[in-house]
Amino acid sequence: MQAKARKILIADDEPDILEIVSFNLQAEGYEVFTAKNGNEAIEEAKKHQPDLIILDVMMPGKNGFEVCNILRLQPAFKDTLIIFLTALNDETTEIKGLETGGDDYITKPISPKILLSRVNALFRRATKEESGIVQIGDLQIDREKYNVTYKNEEIILARKEFELLAFLTSKPHKVFLRNEILNQVWGSDVIVGDRTIDVHIRKIRQKLGADCITTVKGVGYKFQL
Amino acid sequence: MQAKARKILIADDEPDILEIVSFNLQAEGYEVFTAKNGNEAIEEAKKHQPDLIILDVMMPGKNGFEVCNILRLQPAFKDTLIIFLTALNDETTEIKGLETGGDDYITKPISPKILLSRVNALFRRATKEESGIVQIGDLQIDREKYNVTYKNEEIILARKEFELLAFLTSKPHKVFLRNEILNQVWGSDVIVGDRTIDVHIRKIRQKLGADCITTVKGVGYKFQL
DNA sequence: TAGCCGATTAACCTTTTATTAAGTTATAAA
DNA sequence: TTTATAACTTAATAAAAGGTTAATCGGCTA
Numbered sequence: 001m002q003a004k005a006r007k008i009l010i011a012d013d014e015p016d017i018l019e020i021v022s023f024n025l026q027a028e029g030y031e032v033f034t035a036k037n038g039n040e041a042i043e044e045a046k047k048h049q050p051d052l053i054i055l056d057v058m059m060p061g062k063n064g065f066e067v068c069n070i071l072r073l074q075p076a077f078k079d080t081l082i083i084f085l086t087a088l089n090d091e092t093t094e095i096k097g098l099e100t101g102g103d104d105y106i107t108k109p110i111s112p113k114i115l116l117s118r119v120n121a122l123f124r125r126a127t128k129e130e131s132g133i134v135q136i137g138d139l140q141i142d143r144e145k146y147n148v149t150y151k152n153e154e155i156i157l158a159r160k161e162f163e164l165l166a167f168l169t170s171k172p173h174k175v176f177l178r179n180e181i182l183n184q185v186w187g188s189d190v191i192v193g194d195r196t197i198d199v200h201i202r203k204i205r206q207k208l209g210a211d212c213i214t215t216v217k218g219v220g221y222k223f224q225l
Numbered sequence: 226m227q228a229k230a231r232k233i234l235i236a237d238d239e240p241d242i243l244e245i246v247s248f249n250l251q252a253e254g255y256e257v258f259t260a261k262n263g264n265e266a267i268e269e270a271k272k273h274q275p276d277l278i279i280l281d282v283m284m285p286g287k288n289g290f291e292v293c294n295i296l297r298l299q300p301a302f303k304d305t306l307i308i309f310l311t312a313l314n315d316e317t318t319e320i321k322g323l324e325t326g327g328d329d330y331i332t333k334p335i336s337p338k339i340l341l342s343r344v345n346a347l348f349r350r351a352t353k354e355e356s357g358i359v360q361i362g363d364l365q366i367d368r369e370k371y372n373v374t375y376k377n378e379e380i381i382l383a384r385k386e387f388e389l390l391a392f393l394t395s396k397p398h399k400v401f402l403r404n405e406i407l408n409q410v411w412g413s414d415v416i417v418g419d420r421t422i423d424v425h426i427r428k429i430r431q432k433l434g435a436d437c438i439t440t441v442k443g444v445g446y447k448f449q450l
Numbered sequence: 451t452a453g454c455c456g457a458t459t460a461a462c463c464t465t466t467t468a469t470t471a472a473g474t475t476a477t478a479a480a
Numbered sequence: 481t482t483t484a485t486a487a488c489t490t491a492a493t494a495a496a497a498g499g500t501t502a503a504t505c506g507g508c509t510a
Contacts, residue, residue: 081350091336091338091339094339094342095338095339095342098339098342098343098345098346099342099345099346101349102346103346103350104329104346111316113316113320114316114319114320114323117319117320117323117324118323118330120323120324121323121324121327121328121329124326125306125328125350135303158486158487158488159487159488160487160488161487171370173370173372174369174370174371175369175370175371175372192488192489192490193489193490193491194466194467195467195468195489195490195491196488196489196490198466198467198468198469199468199469199470199488199489199490200488201467201468202468202469215466215467215468215497216371216384217383217384217465217466217467217496217497217498218383218384218465218466218497218498219371219384222370222371383497383498383499384498384499385498385499386498417499417500417501418500418501418502419455419456420456420457420500420501420502421499421500421501423456423457423458424457424458424459424499424500424501425499426456426457427457427458427459440456440457442455442456442508443454443455443456
């Protein structure tokens with residue numbers, strides 16, 4: 001199950017398309033917002049911070065490319081996925097769309113199924129890191145089953161130990177600040193001392209045997225094999 | 226400039242397509258490998274570890290989907306970008322392609338320009354997250370991962386050393402006054418002697434080996450390779 | 451050559467982390 | 481519900497690494 005429905009904003013001036021696409025995306029479990037023109041799209045985007053925006057190129061007011069350009073300027077939308085949608089089936093427009101910063105480009109008439117597939121494919125790619133089983137060298141972490149194996153030996157970790165390890169391995173080589181660790185693993189409302197982290201780190205090191213968590217003094221910890 | 230050319234493997238049984246696509250991708254600066262069928266594609270993929278694989282769906286031996294499935298099972302190819310290429314313009318195949326784990330799906334006849342745009346768009350997305358990296362010649366500084374490599378060797382720097390180096394490299398060739406360094410790296414409220422800077426500079430010089438921090442007498446220090 | 455300035459070195463002090471044990475809380479079993 | 485077991489947190493102490501300083505050295509310049 002998904003913790004939170006992904007939000008998709010779709011902007012098109014044809015009500016029929018809005019309806020069909022909304023319906024299909026909602027059926028798939030997405031939370032959908034709509035806009036009838038470029039300006040509305042920008043407003044809605046700011047309001048809801050969608051994970052994906054589907055933009056019709058030809059719209060009254062600002063066209064899709066303009067909307068994309070405007071949004072991309074803002075840090076909040078730097079990584080937002082964008083799919084262009086258009087009736088124009090000419091090469092130049094498509095290239096322009098992709099170069100403007102679109103992640104995909106679909107021509108009308110669209111098949112709802114294909115649109116869905118493409119939407120899913122984009123999200124799949126975008127979340128690849130956060131999902132399921134992580135394999136780093138001989139270390140395998142299964143976030144769903146909550147178990148860890150090292151060189152095919154199962155390692156029994158307590159919950160906090162597991163969560164801490166899972167967090168550190170989410171970006172190998174990245175140094176996580178103690179604050180980041182506390183916020184992410186313990187939660188920003190829980191107050192525990194710094195030594196608590198040390199102790200858990202120690203237990204993980206002990207159980208793994210391998211020296212894979214490196215201390216970066218004055219900064220934090222990082223995972224690497 | 227890019228440190229290392231991205232590698233693309235293209236697998237298709239039509240020599241014409243291999244040639245046209247290779248030519249265009251190479252012109253764009255990519256390093257291209259080719260394969261004439263599914264099995265060859267798997268071999269080449271393992272040999273070169275490409276960043277992107279373009280797979281024709283209909284190939285003798287293993288088809289594109291099969292190749293994709295086989296590769297996706299291996300951790301090394303879990304995140305490799307895959308584009309399917311096919312003459313079949315039917316919905317079912319396209320959906321299957323995207324669900325198999327492809328990142329994009331392009332139907333023939335293909336326009337080299339569109340292919341290029343889509344390839345670039347995928348790479349743009351794929352690299353969006355990892356930037357916080359500063360590259361100056363052979364020196365690479367990753368502020369997020371808090372690590373430094375020189376000629377691909379990892380250099381272990383203490384915190385102040387790292388911060389000092391990161392500061393100096395923020396504007397290569399600019400001469401930073403001792404005061405600027407103290408204010409920015411140590412903070413304007415901290416009071417430390419001038420020798421402290423010297424000592425840290427020395428340690429960085431020592432660890433880097435290369436003579437890349439230049440003293441400007443009576444003024445300060447600057448970074449240059 | 452005296453004076454200035456940075457380089458170098460080693461010693462000292464401070465900060466941060468590691469380790470251990472013990473106390474507390476949560477969870478599972480009886 | 482009680483008891484047993486494991487997990488988690490804390491506190492105290494030890495160890496290590498980092499940071500700063502001061503003293504000395506060396507080169508350059510006036």
